[in-house]
Amino acid sequence: MLRAVLFDAGDTLFRVRGSVGDAYAEMAARHGVLVAPRNIEPRFRAAFRQMPPLAFPDTPPEQIERREYEWWKGLVGTVFSGEQFADFDAFFRDLFDYFAEARAWTLFPDVPPTLTALRARDVRMALVSNLDGRLVPICQGLGLAGTFDTIVMSARVGFAKPDPRIFECAVQRLGVERAATVHVGDSEREDLDGARAAGLRALLIRRETAVPDAHTVSDLRQLVERVDTW
Numbered sequence: 001m002l003r004a005v006l007f008d009a010g011d012t013l014f015r016v017r018g019s020v021g022d023a024y025a026e027m028a029a030r031h032g033v034l035v036a037p038r039n040i041e042p043r044f045r046a047a048f049r050q051m052p053p054l055a056f057p058d059t060p061p062e063q064i065e066r067r068e069y070e071w072w073k074g075l076v077g078t079v080f081s082g083e084q085f086a087d088f089d090a091f092f093r094d095l096f097d098y099f100a101e102a103r104a105w106t107l108f109p110d111v112p113p114t115l116t117a118l119r120a121r122d123v124r125m126a127l128v129s130n131l132d133g134r135l136v137p138i139c140q141g142l143g144l145a146g147t148f149d150t151i152v153m154s155a156r157v158g159f160a161k162p163d164p165r166i167f168e169c170a171v172q173r174l175g176v177e178r179a180a181t182v183h184v185g186d187s188e189r190e191d192l193d194g195a196r197a198a199g200l201r202a203l204l205i206r207r208e209t210a211v212p213d214a215h216t217v218s219d220l221r222q223l224v225e226r227v228d229t230w
Contacts, residue, residue, distance in 0.1 A: 002201075002230040003123065003124060003176045003177070003180035004124040004174050004176040004180060005126075005181070005184065005223070005227070006167065006184070006200070007128070007148075007184050007185070008128065008129060008183075009127050009138075009139075010129065010131060011186045012185050012191075012205050013107065014105045014106060014108060015105065015106060015108070016104065019037060020040065020041060020044050021036075021037030021040035021044070023095075023098065023099070024037070024080075025037040028080065028083070028085075030091075031086065032085070032086055040079060043080075047078040050078070051074070051075050053154065053160035054132060054154050054155050055130075055155055056068075056155060057158035064133070064155060069096065071132075072132070073092050073096075099134060100137050102137075102141025102142050104138075105138055107142050107143075108207070110219045110220040111220060114221050114223060115147050117221070117224045118224060118227065119147065121227060123227060124174045125147060125148050126150045126174055127139070127148050127151045128161065128166055128170045129154065130153075132155045133153065135151060135153055139151070150174060152166060152169050154166055161187075162189055162191075162193050164194060164197040164198035165198075166194070167183060167194060167195050171198075171200070178199040178200050181200050182195075182200060182203060182226075183200050183201070183203070184202075184203045184204075184217070185205065186206075188204060202215070203223065204216045204217070205218075
């Protein structure tokens, strides 16, 4: 019997409002730098792929927020390499703070009814994300904070998906067995492969997929149907 569901956060429960390129370009323009959103998107993806995992093992807790901030500052600095800001630190601070706000994100419409249905079935739930500490205020702003029994963030536990240890941390916090837990996310490598390596069931969310299969759902409400039969 299924006892718990772990969810990825970004692009599973919510996504950036508009696009990363739109947000970055708009904030840059406020600081006097004009760039086309269509040029920012590929730069961001390339820079993100080159970054080390957003996890800081053996870092004292009081230093983690600074490490998170520096990680993102390094990424954004790469994205805007060659652009001349009057005050890059001020630009980045505004950009970083913007993405901590709910207005920067939009909730997928299938999320509220799915979470409500799972809670009605006494299924325990957790967020397992490679996002940083801003995930907490984002969830609060989107009305999700009270839904989850725990939130596991890579930067705070020292392991980033697909490392199976981040999933193991969530299972331990929930007090459930791996065999009774499923993880749902949008990344085949980070979510599907990572969860399976930890001994969990796993599903990919592919909202553009017309016909779901054994490993994929196209709407999170399909997860509820599977919970009832597992």
